[in-house]
Amino acid sequence: xxxxxxxxxxxxxxxxxxxxxxxxxxxxxxxxxxxxxxxxxxxxxxxxxxxxxxxxxxxxxxxxxxxxxxxxxxxxxxxxxxxxxxxxxxxxxxxxxxxxxxxxxxxxxxxxxxxxxxxxxxxxxxxxxxxxxxxxxxxxxxxxxxxxxxxxxxxxxxxxxxxxxxxxxxxxxxxxxxxxxxxxxxxxxxxxxxxxxxxxxxxxxxxxxxxxxxxxxxxxxxxxxxxxxxxxxxxxxxxxxxxxxxxxxxxxxxxxxxxxxxxxxxxxxxxxxxxxxxx
Amino acid sequence: xxxxxxxxxxxxxxxxxxxxxxxxxxxxxxxxxxxxxxxxxxxxxxxxxxxxxxxxxxxxxxxxxxxxxxxxxxxxxxxxxxxxxxxxxxxxxxxxxxxxxxxxxxxxxxxxxxxxxxxxxxxxxxxxxxxxxxxxxxxxxxxxxxxxxxxxxxxxxxxxxxxxxxxxxxxxxxxxxxxxxxxxxxxxxxxxxxxxxxxxx
Numbered sequence: 001x002x003x004x005x006x007x008x009x010x011x012x013x014x015x016x017x018x019x020x021x022x023x024x025x026x027x028x029x030x031x032x033x034x035x036x037x038x039x040x041x042x043x044x045x046x047x048x049x050x051x052x053x054x055x056x057x058x059x060x061x062x063x064x065x066x067x068x069x070x071x072x073x074x075x076x077x078x079x080x081x082x083x084x085x086x087x088x089x090x091x092x093x094x095x096x097x098x099x100x101x102x103x104x105x106x107x108x109x110x111x112x113x114x115x116x117x118x119x120x121x122x123x124x125x126x127x128x129x130x131x132x133x134x135x136x137x138x139x140x141x142x143x144x145x146x147x148x149x150x151x152x153x154x155x156x157x158x159x160x161x162x163x164x165x166x167x168x169x170x171x172x173x174x175x176x177x178x179x180x181x182x183x184x185x186x187x188x189x190x191x192x193x194x195x196x197x198x199x200x201x202x203x204x205x206x207x208x209x210x211x212x213x214x215x216x217x218x219x220x221x222x223x224x225x226x227x228x229x230x231x232x233x234x235x236x237x238x239x240x241x242x243x244x245x246x247x248x249x250x251x252x253x254x255x256x257x258x259x260x261x262x263x264x265x266x267x268x269x270x271x272x273x274x275x276x277x278x279x
Numbered sequence: 280x281x282x283x284x285x286x287x288x289x290x291x292x293x294x295x296x297x298x299x300x301x302x303x304x305x306x307x308x309x310x311x312x313x314x315x316x317x318x319x320x321x322x323x324x325x326x327x328x329x330x331x332x333x334x335x336x337x338x339x340x341x342x343x344x345x346x347x348x349x350x351x352x353x354x355x356x357x358x359x360x361x362x363x364x365x366x367x368x369x370x371x372x373x374x375x376x377x378x379x380x381x382x383x384x385x386x387x388x389x390x391x392x393x394x395x396x397x398x399x400x401x402x403x404x405x406x407x408x409x410x411x412x413x414x415x416x417x418x419x420x421x422x423x424x425x426x427x428x429x430x431x432x433x434x435x436x437x438x439x440x441x442x443x444x445x446x447x448x449x450x451x452x453x454x455x456x457x458x459x460x461x462x463x464x465x466x467x468x469x470x471x472x473x474x475x476x477x478x479x480x
Contacts, residue, residue, distance in 0.1 A: 041469050050413055058418035064354050064364040067417040106354040106437050147369045179462050180369050180392035182414035234466035241465030271415040
C-alpha cells in the first residue's frame with residue numbers, strides 16, 4: 001500500500017489552479033490558431049485574433065485569461081493501492097482556497113444556491129472521485145465558467161430517437177445558446193447511463209484534450225459530424241457571425257436501460273481551462 | 280427592416296461617452312467602436328439593489344442620466360494593477376432590471392449575449408445602445424481601463440459598483456437605437472455570403 005499525504009494533493013490542486021487561470025493549455029491554443037487560419041469572414045477572424053492576443057497577454061503578464069475564473073471541477077482517479085493520509089475533500093478545497101487567494105482569482109461561489117452568500121474562498125470544489133486499479137492518483141481539474149455552464153441542457157430522449165435524435169438535440173442546444181456561452185465553444189456530450197450519469201459524462205468529456213478523439217470510430221465519426229454541423233450554423237465567434245462556432249465536440253458514452261436514451265450537452269467557452277497531473 | 284451590410288474592413292469609430300441623442304441615433308448594429316469616458320460596473324446583485332432604490336424613490340449611488348453600465352465582475356487587482364481581468368458577463372441576467380434603468384436615464388450597456396424583446400423595445404424607445412465586448416478576453420480588455428474605483432455596495436465584493444475610466448475600449452454595436460440586433464443580422468450576413476459562394480461554385 002502506497003502512502004500519500006493529503007498535503008501533496010493540496011499542493012497539486014493549488015499549482016494547477018494557478019497555472020490554469022492564466023495560461024491556456026497547448027491543445028486549446030493550437031485549435032484556436034487553426035480555427036483563426038481557417039476562418040474567412042473578416043469580422044470573425046478579427047475576433048479570433050483578439051482572443052489569441054488575449055491568451056498571450058494573460059500568459060505573459062500572469063493575468064487571468066477571463067475574469068470568470070470559474071468553479072473548480074476536480075475529477076480524481078484514485079488508485080486502490082494508495083492510502084491517502086488525511087481528509088481528501090478538505091485537501092482539494094485547501095488547494096482551491098490557497099490558489100484563489102494567492103493568484104488574485106475571482107471568488108465566484110455562493111455557499112447556498114438560494115440564500116446566495118459568497119463563500120469567500122471559491123470553495124467547495126465540485127469533486128468526483130473514481131476508484132481505479134493501481135497506486136497513482138490522477139488529478140483532472142477544470143476552472144469552469146458559468147456563462148457556458150448556464151447554456152447546457154439535458155434531455156431524456158426515446159430509444160427510437162436514436163443517433164439523429166442526439167444530433168438534433170446537440171444542434172438545438174448550441175443554436176439556443178447562440179452568443180451567450182462565448183463561442184467558439186467546446187461541446188461535451190454525454191450519452192447513455194441515467195439522468196445523472198449522462199450529465200457527469202458530458203462534464204467528463206470537457207476534461208479531455210481537444211485533439212483527443214473518442215477511441216471508438218463510430219463515436220469519432222459522430223463527433224466530427226456534430227462539429228461540421230455546428231460550424232455551419234453561422235453563429236460564429238461571439239455569436240456575431242462566421243464559421244468558427246465550436247472548436248471541438250467530445251462524446252462520452254455509457255450503457256443504458258432498454259427504455260432510455262439520456263443525452264446531456266455541457267458547454268464550455270473558448271477559455272477551456274483543463275489541467276492534469278499524476279501523483 | 281433593411282439589413283445593414285457587413286462591416287468588413289471598417290475602422291472602429293471612436294466614441295466619447297456620454298453621447299448626444301444624435302450620436303446615439305447614428306450608431307449602427309455591427310459597427311466596431313472604441314469607447315472612451317466614464318462607465319459604471321454592475322452585475323446581478325448590484326442591478327437588484329439599483330432598481331430597489333429606484334422603486335423606493337431613493338437616490339442612486341451614481342448619476343444614472345446618460346450613464347453607461349458595463350456588466351463585469353473583475354478579478355481582484357494585484358498590487359500595482361488598476362483592475363484585474365475584466366471581460367463582460369452574460370447580459371440576459373440583467374434583462375429584468377434594464378427597462379427600468381433605461382426609463383431612469385441610462386443610455387448604454389456593455390455586455391455579451393442576447394437581450395429580451397422587452398429590453399430591445401426599451402432600447403428603441405429611449406434611443407439607447409447595447410454594445411458587446413469580447414467574452415473571455417478579460418486580460419486584454421483590462422488594458423483599456425485607465426482607472427477603477429469602487430463607489431458603493433462594497434459588501435458585494437466583485438459585484439460592487441465601480442466607476443471606470445475607459446480609454447479606447449473595443450466593442451461592437453449589437454443592438455442600435457432602431458432595434459437592429461446584430462446577433463440576428465451578423466450570422467445572417469455570413470450565411471448569405473456562404474450561399475452566394477456556393478452558388479458560384
